[in-house]
Amino acid sequence: MVKMAGRAQEEIEKELAKEYTVLTYADYEAGIKEGKLLGLQCASCDKITCHPMPVCQWCGSRTLERTELSGEGELETFTVIRVPSEGFEDDTPYIPCLVKTKEGPSVVGRLDYDTERATQDLLGKRVKMGGAYTYKGDKFSGGPRTCPVFGVIE
Ligand SMILES: [Zn+2]
Numbered sequence: 001m002v003k004m005a006g007r008a009q010e011e012i013e014k015e016l017a018k019e020y021t022v023l024t025y026a027d028y029e030a031g032i033k034e035g036k037l038l039g040l041q042c043a044s045c046d047k048i049t050c051h052p053m054p055v056c057q058w059c060g061s062r063t064l065e066r067t068e069l070s071g072e073g074e075l076e077t078f079t080v081i082r083v084p085s086e087g088f089e090d091d092t093p094y095i096p097c098l099v100k101t102k103e104g105p106s107v108v109g110r111l112d113y114d115t116e117r118a119t120q121d122l123l124g125k126r127v128k129m130g131g132a133y134t135y136k137g138d139k140f141s142g143g144p145r146t147c148p149v150f151g152v153i154e
Contacts (some may be wrong), residue, residue: 003114022040022066022075024040025052027052028051035132037069037071037107038050038052038067039068040052040056042064043080044063047104048067048104048137050103058104070103071128072101073100075097075098075126077097078098080094085138086138087137095110095118096109097111100146108147111127111150112151113152125154126152127151129149129150131148132148134148
């Protein structure tokens with residue numbers, strides 16, 4: 001058994017798994033499929049954590065409750081993928097993006113936009129979650145994953 005700072009690794013992992021039951025990654029993906037962007041509300045600092053984590057991303061508190069975000073925010077950054085990594089051949093071209101939500105945390109997703117017309121002028125545009133996309137994934141992602149799809153609000 002591997003010891004870390006006097007505690008069994010197994011014990012630490014079990015503890016972390018318990019914290020994750022507030023909102024697991026599977027819950028997060030299921031929410032996206034129902035059109036909901038789920039996160040965690042911190043009882044200590046009142047801020048929102050997203051994607052799901054065992055602790056508040058702002059203050060480290062473990063006192064978290066499940067909450068629903070608006071799905072709105074602004075486009076923080078993006079890129080157009082024309083040469084796919086292995087496993088993403090069917091998706092190209094596509095636009096992975098990072099959205100700074102109205103509630104604070106930044107969320108990874110796809111941008112629903114014409115890849116031929118996407119320029120840096122899109123940065124800072126208001127976006128809203130409009131659906132879900134499930135990708136097959138590759139040998140590194142351990143199976144299919146679902147992410148939010150954001151559309152630009154004109
Ligand atoms: Zn907090």
